[in-house]
Amino acid sequence: MPGLDFTQTLHSNSHFQDNYPFACISVPGLLQIAEECGLEPWQAQIQALENMICPQNYIRNYSTISLEMQLSLARSRVLLVGAGGLGGYVLELLARSGTGQIQVADGDVFEESNLNRQLLSDMHNLGKSKVDAALARVAGINPLVGLTSCSRYLTPEDLPDILPGVDLVIDCLGGVQFRQDLLQAAQTHERTLVTGFVAGNTGLACTVYPGDNSPAAFWQAEPDDGAEITLGNVAATVGIIAAMQTREAINILSGQSSCLRNRVFFAEMGACSFQFLEL
8 A cells, every 4th residue: 555655664764853752854755755655745744744753844843833733734725815025925934834735826927126025036037927936936945835826816706616625815915906805705615814915114914714804994995006006015014914924824724823813913114013903
Protein backbone atom coordinates (compact mmCIF):
# COMPACT_ATOMS: atom_id res chain seq x y z
CA MET A 1 0.00 0.00 0.00
CA PRO A 2 1.37 3.46 -0.95
CA GLY A 3 0.22 4.97 2.36
CA LEU A 4 2.09 2.34 4.36
CA ASP A 5 5.21 2.72 2.21
CA PHE A 6 5.07 6.46 2.72
CA THR A 7 4.76 6.19 6.49
CA GLN A 8 7.60 3.71 6.78
CA THR A 9 9.85 5.83 4.54
CA LEU A 10 8.85 8.94 6.44
CA HIS A 11 9.94 7.50 9.77
CA SER A 12 13.18 6.12 8.40
CA ASN A 13 14.11 9.55 7.01
CA SER A 14 13.19 11.60 10.09
CA HIS A 15 15.34 12.45 13.09
CA PHE A 16 15.06 14.00 16.53
CA GLN A 17 16.62 17.34 17.42
CA ASP A 18 17.52 18.74 20.80
CA ASN A 19 14.81 20.84 22.49
CA TYR A 20 11.96 19.52 20.34
CA PRO A 21 9.59 16.74 21.51
CA PHE A 22 8.99 15.44 18.00
CA ALA A 23 10.92 14.15 15.02
CA CYS A 24 11.86 16.38 12.08
CA ILE A 25 12.33 15.89 8.36
CA SER A 26 13.95 18.14 5.78
CA VAL A 27 11.71 19.75 3.17
CA PRO A 28 13.70 18.31 0.22
CA GLY A 29 13.51 14.89 1.86
CA LEU A 30 9.75 15.12 2.33
CA LEU A 31 9.26 16.32 -1.24
CA GLN A 32 11.27 13.38 -2.58
CA ILE A 33 9.28 10.88 -0.52
CA ALA A 34 6.00 12.47 -1.66
CA GLU A 35 7.03 12.19 -5.31
CA GLU A 36 8.11 8.58 -4.93
CA CYS A 37 4.82 7.68 -3.24
CA GLY A 38 2.56 9.65 -5.59
CA LEU A 39 1.44 12.25 -3.07
CA GLU A 40 1.03 15.99 -3.49
CA PRO A 41 3.43 17.93 -1.23
CA TRP A 42 0.56 19.40 0.80
CA GLN A 43 -0.77 15.88 1.39
CA ALA A 44 2.66 14.70 2.44
CA GLN A 45 3.05 17.42 5.05
CA ILE A 46 -0.34 16.51 6.54
CA GLN A 47 0.70 12.88 6.89
CA ALA A 48 4.06 13.86 8.34
CA LEU A 49 2.44 16.03 11.01
CA GLU A 50 -0.14 13.32 11.73
CA ASN A 51 2.84 11.05 12.50
CA MET A 52 4.37 13.66 14.83
CA ILE A 53 7.07 14.49 12.29
CA CYS A 54 7.56 18.18 11.68
CA PRO A 55 8.96 19.55 8.42
CA GLN A 56 12.19 21.35 9.24
CA ASN A 57 10.92 24.73 8.03
CA TYR A 58 8.28 24.85 10.78
CA ILE A 59 10.33 24.03 13.86
CA ARG A 60 10.80 27.68 14.83
CA ASN A 61 7.00 28.06 14.89
CA TYR A 62 6.99 25.82 17.94
CA SER A 63 5.78 26.47 20.61
CA THR A 64 3.95 29.63 19.52
CA ILE A 65 2.25 27.39 17.00
CA SER A 66 2.04 23.91 18.49
CA LEU A 67 2.36 20.76 16.39
CA GLU A 68 -1.40 20.24 16.71
CA MET A 69 -2.03 23.78 15.46
CA GLN A 70 0.50 23.25 12.68
CA LEU A 71 -1.46 20.20 11.57
CA SER A 72 -4.69 22.22 11.53
CA LEU A 73 -2.97 24.82 9.35
CA ALA A 74 -1.71 22.09 7.01
CA ARG A 75 -5.26 20.78 6.60
CA SER A 76 -6.73 24.22 5.90
CA ARG A 77 -7.97 25.66 2.62
CA VAL A 78 -7.98 29.40 2.01
CA LEU A 79 -9.33 31.66 -0.73
CA LEU A 80 -7.14 34.77 -1.04
CA VAL A 81 -8.79 37.43 -3.18
CA GLY A 82 -6.18 39.91 -4.37
CA ALA A 83 -2.43 39.45 -4.85
CA GLY A 84 -1.36 43.10 -4.71
CA GLY A 85 -0.34 45.12 -1.65
CA LEU A 86 -2.17 43.31 1.14
CA GLY A 87 -2.44 40.04 -0.76
CA GLY A 88 1.27 39.72 -1.45
CA TYR A 89 2.21 40.08 2.20
CA VAL A 90 -0.64 37.86 3.41
CA LEU A 91 0.35 35.17 0.92
CA GLU A 92 3.97 35.35 2.04
CA LEU A 93 3.08 35.02 5.72
CA LEU A 94 0.54 32.24 5.19
CA ALA A 95 3.01 30.26 3.09
CA ARG A 96 5.83 30.63 5.60
CA SER A 97 3.46 29.65 8.42
CA GLY A 98 2.41 26.40 6.74
CA THR A 99 -1.10 26.96 5.42
CA GLY A 100 -2.00 23.83 3.48
CA GLN A 101 -3.88 24.96 0.38
CA ILE A 102 -4.30 28.50 -0.91
CA GLN A 103 -6.29 29.59 -3.93
CA VAL A 104 -5.27 33.08 -5.01
CA ALA A 105 -7.28 35.14 -7.48
CA ASP A 106 -6.28 38.37 -9.20
CA GLY A 107 -6.64 39.52 -12.80
CA ASP A 108 -4.12 42.35 -12.57
CA VAL A 109 -0.56 42.77 -13.82
CA PHE A 110 2.28 44.66 -12.16
CA GLU A 111 3.04 48.29 -12.97
CA GLU A 112 5.69 50.65 -11.68
CA SER A 113 3.34 52.29 -9.16
CA ASN A 114 3.14 48.92 -7.34
CA LEU A 115 6.85 48.88 -6.50
CA ASN A 116 6.49 51.11 -3.43
CA ARG A 117 4.50 48.53 -1.44
CA GLN A 118 3.70 45.26 -3.24
CA LEU A 119 5.95 42.44 -2.07
CA LEU A 120 5.50 40.35 -5.22
CA SER A 121 6.45 43.18 -7.58
CA ASP A 122 9.95 43.88 -8.86
CA MET A 123 11.60 45.43 -11.91
CA HIS A 124 11.69 42.06 -13.67
CA ASN A 125 7.96 41.30 -13.62
CA LEU A 126 6.44 44.64 -14.65
CA GLY A 127 3.56 43.95 -17.02
CA LYS A 128 3.33 40.35 -15.86
CA SER A 129 0.54 38.56 -14.01
CA LYS A 130 0.38 38.97 -10.25
CA VAL A 131 -0.79 35.40 -9.70
CA ASP A 132 2.09 34.06 -11.79
CA ALA A 133 4.45 35.93 -9.47
CA ALA A 134 2.54 34.47 -6.52
CA LEU A 135 3.05 30.92 -7.81
CA ALA A 136 6.78 31.48 -8.27
CA ARG A 137 7.18 33.13 -4.86
CA VAL A 138 5.43 30.37 -2.92
CA ALA A 139 7.29 27.65 -4.81
CA GLY A 140 10.55 29.21 -3.65
CA ILE A 141 9.44 29.84 -0.06
CA ASN A 142 7.49 26.73 0.82
CA PRO A 143 6.81 24.08 -1.85
CA LEU A 144 4.76 22.11 0.69
CA VAL A 145 1.91 24.61 0.19
CA GLY A 146 -0.67 23.66 -2.42
CA LEU A 147 -1.12 26.93 -4.31
CA THR A 148 -3.64 27.26 -7.14
CA SER A 149 -4.36 30.44 -9.03
CA CYS A 150 -7.03 32.24 -11.01
CA SER A 151 -5.50 34.91 -13.24
CA ARG A 152 -8.67 36.94 -13.70
CA TYR A 153 -10.92 39.01 -11.50
CA LEU A 154 -13.56 36.95 -9.76
CA THR A 155 -17.21 37.74 -10.36
CA PRO A 156 -20.23 37.07 -8.12
CA GLU A 157 -21.06 34.16 -10.42
CA ASP A 158 -17.75 32.46 -9.61
CA LEU A 159 -18.21 32.41 -5.86
CA PRO A 160 -20.88 29.68 -5.43
CA ASP A 161 -18.47 27.18 -7.00
CA ILE A 162 -15.42 28.29 -5.01
CA LEU A 163 -16.58 29.09 -1.48
CA PRO A 164 -17.93 25.65 -0.46
CA GLY A 165 -14.43 24.23 -1.02
CA VAL A 166 -12.57 26.58 1.33
CA ASP A 167 -12.44 27.07 5.09
CA LEU A 168 -11.70 30.80 5.12
CA VAL A 169 -11.92 33.79 2.78
CA ILE A 170 -9.33 36.57 2.98
CA ASP A 171 -10.28 39.86 1.33
CA CYS A 172 -7.19 41.68 0.06
CA LEU A 173 -8.97 43.65 -2.63
CA GLY A 174 -7.92 47.11 -3.68
CA GLY A 175 -10.61 49.80 -3.75
CA VAL A 176 -14.25 49.16 -2.94
CA GLN A 177 -15.45 47.22 -5.97
CA PHE A 178 -16.50 43.62 -5.37
CA ARG A 179 -16.01 43.81 -1.58
CA GLN A 180 -19.73 43.79 -0.85
CA ASP A 181 -20.31 40.92 -3.30
CA LEU A 182 -17.56 38.89 -1.65
CA LEU A 183 -18.89 39.61 1.83
CA GLN A 184 -22.45 38.68 0.87
CA ALA A 185 -21.34 35.45 -0.78
CA ALA A 186 -19.27 34.50 2.29
CA GLN A 187 -22.35 35.07 4.46
CA THR A 188 -24.56 33.03 2.11
CA HIS A 189 -22.14 30.10 2.10
CA GLU A 190 -21.43 30.41 5.84
CA ARG A 191 -17.75 31.15 5.42
CA THR A 192 -15.76 33.43 7.70
CA LEU A 193 -14.11 36.39 5.98
CA VAL A 194 -11.04 38.32 7.11
CA THR A 195 -10.93 41.73 5.46
CA GLY A 196 -8.36 44.50 5.26
CA PHE A 197 -8.31 48.01 3.84
CA VAL A 198 -5.54 50.60 3.50
CA ALA A 199 -5.55 54.28 2.56
CA GLY A 200 -2.50 56.47 3.17
CA ASN A 201 -1.40 56.22 6.79
CA THR A 202 -4.63 54.54 7.89
CA GLY A 203 -5.72 50.95 7.67
CA LEU A 204 -8.18 48.53 9.18
CA ALA A 205 -8.67 44.81 9.60
CA CYS A 206 -11.76 42.93 10.71
CA THR A 207 -13.13 39.38 10.83
CA VAL A 208 -16.73 38.71 9.81
CA TYR A 209 -18.30 35.43 10.84
CA PRO A 210 -21.61 34.31 9.25
CA GLY A 211 -24.43 36.43 10.67
CA ASP A 212 -22.11 38.98 12.32
CA ASN A 213 -21.95 42.73 11.80
CA SER A 214 -19.58 43.88 9.09
CA PRO A 215 -17.34 46.91 8.50
CA ALA A 216 -19.08 47.67 5.17
CA ALA A 217 -19.70 51.28 6.23
CA PHE A 218 -15.95 51.89 5.91
CA TRP A 219 -16.09 50.89 2.24
CA GLN A 220 -18.64 53.44 1.05
CA ALA A 221 -17.20 55.38 -1.90
CA GLU A 222 -17.42 55.67 -5.66
CA PRO A 223 -15.27 53.03 -7.39
CA ASP A 224 -12.88 55.63 -8.82
CA ASP A 225 -12.85 58.00 -5.86
CA GLY A 226 -12.17 55.85 -2.80
CA ALA A 227 -9.84 56.84 0.03
CA GLU A 228 -7.30 54.33 -1.23
CA ILE A 229 -7.01 56.33 -4.44
CA THR A 230 -7.13 59.84 -3.01
CA LEU A 231 -4.76 59.16 -0.08
CA GLY A 232 -2.47 56.63 -1.76
CA ASN A 233 -0.82 53.56 -0.23
CA VAL A 234 2.43 53.20 1.66
CA ALA A 235 4.35 50.05 2.50
CA ALA A 236 4.38 50.36 6.30
CA THR A 237 0.59 50.61 6.57
CA VAL A 238 0.09 47.77 4.11
CA GLY A 239 2.48 45.57 6.08
CA ILE A 240 0.76 46.22 9.42
CA ILE A 241 -2.73 45.44 8.14
CA ALA A 242 -1.58 42.36 6.24
CA ALA A 243 0.12 41.07 9.40
CA MET A 244 -3.12 41.52 11.37
CA GLN A 245 -5.12 39.71 8.70
CA THR A 246 -2.64 36.85 8.68
CA ARG A 247 -2.57 36.54 12.45
CA GLU A 248 -6.37 36.35 12.45
CA ALA A 249 -6.33 33.72 9.71
CA ILE A 250 -3.82 31.60 11.63
CA ASN A 251 -5.90 31.91 14.80
CA ILE A 252 -9.06 30.79 13.03
CA LEU A 253 -7.52 28.01 10.93
CA SER A 254 -5.62 26.55 13.88
CA GLY A 255 -8.70 26.48 16.12
CA GLN A 256 -7.85 29.49 18.28
CA SER A 257 -10.12 32.40 19.17
CA SER A 258 -10.56 35.30 16.78
CA CYS A 259 -9.28 38.66 18.06
CA LEU A 260 -11.19 40.77 15.53
CA ARG A 261 -14.69 39.33 15.58
CA ASN A 262 -17.27 42.14 15.81
CA ARG A 263 -14.58 44.77 16.06
CA VAL A 264 -12.23 46.64 13.78
CA PHE A 265 -8.50 47.00 14.28
CA PHE A 266 -7.74 50.58 13.19
CA ALA A 267 -4.20 51.82 12.60
CA GLU A 268 -3.09 55.41 12.09
CA MET A 269 0.54 55.02 11.16
CA GLY A 270 1.31 58.72 10.96
CA ALA A 271 1.05 58.84 14.76
CA CYS A 272 1.73 55.11 15.35
CA SER A 273 -1.73 54.94 16.90
CA PHE A 274 -3.74 51.72 17.17
CA GLN A 275 -7.27 51.20 18.48
CA PHE A 276 -10.21 48.82 18.35
CA LEU A 277 -13.64 49.96 17.21
CA GLU A 278 -16.62 47.86 18.26
CA LEU A 279 -19.10 46.94 15.53
